[in-house]
Amino acid sequence: MSEWLAGAPWMMLAIMLPLSGALVAFLLPRHSALVGLGASLLTACAALVVMLQVAADGRQAYRLGGWPAPLGIELVADGLSVLMLAMTAVVGVAVSVYARVYLADSPDKVRRFWPLWLFLWAALNALFQAGDAFNLYVTLELMGLSAVALVALSGSGPALWGAMRYLLVSLLGSLSYLVGVALLYHAYGTLDLALLSERADGGLQLAVPLGAMIAGLLLKTGLFPFHVWLPPAHGSARAPVSALLSGLVVKASFYLLLRLWFTFTPEGQGVPLLLGSLGAAAIFWGSIQALRQKRLKLLVAYSTVAQLGYLFIAFPLAELEPALAWSGSVYLALSHAMAKGAMFLAAGSIMTQGGHDEIDELDRVVERMPLTLAAFALAGISLAGLPPSGGFVGKWMLLQAAMTQGSWFWALVIIVGGLLTATYVFRVLGFAFTKSPHEHERHDVPATMEWTALVLALGAVLLGFAAPWALPLLEGVLP
Amino acid sequence: MSFNTWLPVLLLCSSLVPGLIIFMLPERATALRTTLNLGGAVLKIVLLVLMMIGVFHGVDYEFRVPLVPGLDFVLHADALSLMFVNLSAVLWLATTFYAIGYLENSPNRSRFFGYFSLCVTATVGLAMAGNLLTFLVFYEALTLTTYPLVVHRGTEVARKAGRTYLAYTLLGGVLLLTGTVWLYSLTGTLEFIDRGFVAQAGVDPAVLRMVFLLLILGVGVKAALLPLHAWLPQAMVAPAPVSALLHAVAVVKAGAFGVVRIIYDVFGIEFAASIGVTLPLAILAAATIIYASLRALFQDDLKRRLAFSTVSQVSYITLGVAIAGPIATIGGLVHLVHQGFMKITLFFCAGNYAETLGVHKVSEMAGIGRRMPWTTAAFTVAALGMIGLPPTVGFVSKWYLGLGALEVGQHWVVFVLAGSSLLNAAYFLPILRTAWFDAPPAEWPEERDYGGKETAWLLLLPPLATAAATLVWGLLASMPGTPLDWVQFIAARKYAP
Numbered sequence: 001m002s003e004w005l006a007g008a009p010w011m012m013l014a015i016m017l018p019l020s021g022a023l024v025a026f027l028l029p030r031h032s033a034l035v036g037l038g039a040s041l042l043t044a045c046a047a048l049v050v051m052l053q054v055a056a057d058g059r060q061a062y063r064l065g066g067w068p069a070p071l072g073i074e075l076v077a078d079g080l081s082v083l084m085l086a087m088t089a090v091v092g093v094a095v096s097v098y099a100r101v102y103l104a105d106s107p108d109k110v111r112r113f114w115p116l117w118l119f120l121w122a123a124l125n126a127l128f129q130a131g132d133a134f135n136l137y138v139t140l141e142l143m144g145l146s147a148v149a150l151v152a153l154s155g156s157g158p159a160l161w162g163a164m165r166y167l168l169v170s171l172l173g174s175l176s177y178l179v180g181v182a183l184l185y186h187a188y189g190t191l192d193l194a195l196l197s198e199r200a201d202g203g204l205q206l207a208v209p210l211g212a213m214i215a216g217l218l219l220k221t222g223l224f225p226f227h228v229w230l231p232p233a234h235g236s237a238r239a240p241v242s243a244l245l246s247g248l249v250v251k252a253s254f255y256l257l258l259r260l261w262f263t264f265t266p267e268g269q270g271v272p273l274l275l276g277s278l279g280a281a282a283i284f285w286g287s288i289q290a291l292r293q294k295r296l297k298l299l300v301a302y303s304t305v306a307q308l309g310y311l312f313i314a315f316p317l318a319e320l321e322p323a324l325a326w327s328g329s330v331y332l333a334l335s336h337a338m339a340k341g342a343m344f345l346a347a348g349s350i351m352t353q354g355g356h357d358e359i360d361e362l363d364r365v366v367e368r369m370p371l372t373l374a375a376f377a378l379a380g381i382s383l384a385g386l387p388p389s390g391g392f393v394g395k396w397m398l399l400q401a402a403m404t405q406g407s408w409f410w411a412l413v414i415i416v417g418g419l420l421t422a423t424y425v426f427r428v429l430g431f432a433f434t435k436s437p438h439e440h441e442r443h444d445v446p447a448t449m450e451w452t453a454l455v456l457a458l459g460a461v462l463l464g465f466a467a468p469w470a471l472p473l474l475e476g477v478l479p
Numbered sequence: 480m481s482f483n484t485w486l487p488v489l490l491l492c493s494s495l496v497p498g499l500i501i502f503m504l505p506e507r508a509t510a511l512r513t514t515l516n517l518g519g520a521v522l523k524i525v526l527l528v529l530m531m532i533g534v535f536h537g538v539d540y541e542f543r544v545p546l547v548p549g550l551d552f553v554l555h556a557d558a559l560s561l562m563f564v565n566l567s568a569v570l571w572l573a574t575t576f577y578a579i580g581y582l583e584n585s586p587n588r589s590r591f592f593g594y595f596s597l598c599v600t601a602t603v604g605l606a607m608a609g610n611l612l613t614f615l616v617f618y619e620a621l622t623l624t625t626y627p628l629v630v631h632r633g634t635e636v637a638r639k640a641g642r643t644y645l646a647y648t649l650l651g652g653v654l655l656l657t658g659t660v661w662l663y664s665l666t667g668t669l670e671f672i673d674r675g676f677v678a679q680a681g682v683d684p685a686v687l688r689m690v691f692l693l694l695i696l697g698v699g700v701k702a703a704l705l706p707l708h709a710w711l712p713q714a715m716v717a718p719a720p721v722s723a724l725l726h727a728v729a730v731v732k733a734g735a736f737g738v739v740r741i742i743y744d745v746f747g748i749e750f751a752a753s754i755g756v757t758l759p760l761a762i763l764a765a766a767t768i769i770y771a772s773l774r775a776l777f778q779d780d781l782k783r784r785l786a787f788s789t790v791s792q793v794s795y796i797t798l799g800v801a802i803a804g805p806i807a808t809i810g811g812l813v814h815l816v817h818q819g820f821m822k823i824t825l826f827f828c829a830g831n832y833a834e835t836l837g838v839h840k841v842s843e844m845a846g847i848g849r850r851m852p853w854t855t856a857a858f859t860v861a862a863l864g865m866i867g868l869p870p871t872v873g874f875v876s877k878w879y880l881g882l883g884a885l886e887v888g889q890h891w892v893v894f895v896l897a898g899s900s901l902l903n904a905a906y907f908l909p910i911l912r913t914a915w916f917d918a919p920p921a922e923w924p925e926e927r928d929y930g931g932k933e934t935a936w937l938l939l940l941p942p943l944a945t946a947a948a949t950l951v952w953g954l955l956a957s958m959p960g961t962p963l964d965w966v967q968f969i970a971a972r973k974y975a976p
Contacts, residue, residue, distance in 0.1 A: 386652070430641055433638065
């Protein structure tokens with residue numbers, strides 16, 4: 001039994017399970033919620049097994065149909081992939097549990113949500129395990145399309161507008177990436193990442209395609225100043241969708257960027273410095289915009305712009321302290337996924353409860369839904385990098401990388417960004433404790449919704465104690 | 480892992496677990512909530528006594544798990560940490576009694592007591608932190624768990640006070656974080672050890688002075704050192720038990736304790752003195768003492784006057800530590816405990832006046848001693864202690880501070896102490912005079928009836944107990960088992976033999 005379990009193609013299953021779940025949910029619209037939840041749990045299990053395998057035996061590869069690399073499709077899972085798979089599994093299960101209750105009273109949305117979401121999950125898992133640049137393109141495109149459709153799900157005017165912009169940006173980003181892929185193939189005659197890293201020799205024939213690919217990915221990740229599409233799309237989608245977009249989808253294009261970076265390890269200091277500076281600008285711009293927002297969901301969406309900036313601080317720091325900087329960045333990505341997911345879920349519960357999400361009209365919401373507020377606060381603690389939390393560990397490593405090499409500028413950016421984050425998080429909490437002069441409608445929120453957000457936020461906090469187990473996975477993956 | 484490894488964790492859990500359960504309890508479950516609160520508080524004291532006996536006989540209690548690459552999360556019980564745990568545990572018990580009486584029938588008690596327990600957990604963790612990283616974790620946790628207590632009343636004033644509180648404390652946390660990471664990148668270790676780890680690292684003293692500045696400013700926010708003290712008087716909007724806890728045990732003491740840790744166990748007192756950072760700190764502490772006393776003179780609001788008095792008194796601890804002599808160390812450390820007991824008494828009494836008679840201002844206190852003689856007696860004992868009159872514990876602290884200063888030739892400190900005593904007398908004695916000797920008004924602002932008694936017994940017993948403790952320890956200062964005795968045991972380990 002155990003041999004059969006170990007021999008099963010788990011990497012393949014992590015993609016096929018959500019894909020077939022999506023099909024079944026589409027064909028049986030009446031049972032789509034149940035099918036969706038079941039498929040989610042199975043997918044998460046498959047992802048977990050892949051992670052255990054990689055933790056035990058190191059890098060895993062799986063050839064589709066048994067064809068070797070240049071001809072067939074090869075799936076590859078290393079430490080970085082499985083961390084991303086696990087992140088997707090945790091956030092995915094939480095969102096699935098939440099969405100089943102959240103969408104319960106709008107059956108037409110249930111029918112469309114589950115196939116799209118499971119399809120998105122399949123695309124994400126495929127992307128994290130893809131071994132060549134073209135498959136990465138295909139999965140990136142599939143992911144983008146299903147994400148756009150999910151934004152449009154809510155059907156409101158702003159959401160459709162946001163989805164339209166998102167679609168255009170997503171297509172533009174993919175196109176730019178595709179141009180890069182084509183040029184790479186022209187230059188080196190292969191798209192397999194392992195082969196490319198051997199053959200790539202620098203110079204203009206590498207720089208141009210790489211530049212095109214990176215630019216496309218930056219657009220899709222929403223790094224400042226390419227972030228303009230992000231807040232409307234993430235802010236106007238339904239809460240579970242926002243959690244998926246902010247938590248997972250932007251991480252996928254960032255993951256892809258890291259993959260390319262680790263494969264080609266571009267030389268020179270100009271590009272890392274540029275990326276880092278854009279990251280710093282994102283931190284400040286996103287935080288200041290978050291502070292100015294009147295609506296809770298937009299605040300959380302702008303916070304994503306700021307937190308994504310943090311991920312890019314690693315680029316300029318990596319030259320002298322690669323291990324610390326990259327692990328810090330990856331760890332921040334993981335904890336941001338959980339914290340931001342929890343935050344959007346909590347915001348969704350608050351919106352369901354009061355029928356609005358005006359920040360200064362929160363009106364002692366802490367008395368009516370203490371669990372949700374606890375979830376919001378814990379997620380905020382992790383985002384702000386306050387200890388003990390996953391965000392703290394990530395920022396600690398980045399800060400240590402900056403200070404060890406005496407880069408005071410980057411240290412200052414990291415620190416001030418954390419303060420700004422704490423400011424907008426506590427602005428919300430302050431109003432949540434305060435009585436408002438106006439009357440508001442009150443609805444009951446199912447306990448499942450409150451608890452899911454809280455558990456996910458607790459996960460982000462507990463991630464602060466998981467570094468000794470998670471970080472060794474990255475050894476050998478980082479340059 | 481043996482039982483000794485887990486004892487520090489149990490000590491944390493004795494308030495963490497009740498706190499988490501209390502969050503889940505419905506508002507009506509008063510009996511269960513009270514049982515959990517008091518049960519946890521008593522269990523903590525029992526565990527503590529066990530560990531104190533162990534430490535006295537040389538047992539090492541340490542719990543260690545890895546946290547970030549190269550650094551562990553360490554809970555370690557030494558004599559110094561147990562002194563602070565002791566202060567927190569005993570005063571937590573007293574404050575729990577008091578808060579049960581104070582908040583009777585008020586809304587949101589589950590939330591209040593939940594955060595109250597978390598706050599004590601953070602304080603105990605901070606006391607037992609075995610390295611600077613763990614200290615930082617609990618330092619921030621303390622900020623986060625006290626915030627809901629400060630804004631507990633949910634008014635606009637409370638929200639603004641909470642904002643100020645956070646602005647200061649988070650800034651302090653960031654400074655501490657910066658200093659910590661910097662120090663780690665210089666020395667490669669953050670473990671607290673007797674006489675410090677910085678001296679062996681061989682780093683440029685100019686850089687170390689900068690690190691010292693960052694760390695001290697970081698903890699100085701909570702210790703309310705001048706110019707970082709402004710949050711403390713504003714945080715007075717919180718309910719009285721919270722103020723009592725913030726002032727006597729949790730927040731300001733965490734800051735003062737941080738100063739102690741940084742000077743003794745990070746830098747080492749002799750090394751800190753040799754790079755010339757202790758004298759400026761002593762001067763800053765002295766300036767805080769005098770300035771805050773002057774400000775206290777002009778406050779009519781009783782709680783605000785007490786708040787400025789706290790700012791002044793907590794700096795005695797910093798002063799004693801920064802004078803850098805063994806006897807002054809004893810004075811500073813023992814004041815950590817003494818000030819806690821005196822100040823908590825004063826805040827309990829202020830809460831009693833407000834709760835029973837609606838009296839909030841010094842100008843309304845005429846003749847209050849006749850209406851509430853027991854409360855006012857406790858207030859009097861604590862106020863005299865603050866002034867430093869024998870035979871209270873306040874005198875013991877000042878005696879050691881003064882002697883210690885003379886021992887190392889810092890004669891100016893004696894003048895600061897004398898000046899502060901005068902100022903303390905100037906702002907406490909008029910209160911005592913009007914309370915005991917002026918005629919009471921015909922009607923109190925907002926009198927509540929406690930069936931002919933002075934006030935509820937739950938409100939009266941805690942201040943009487945803490946006031947009695949300050950008298951007894953003052954009278955029997957050199958007997959075994961007093962705070963002074965334990966502090967002498969600590970001080971012996973912080974100086975090179």
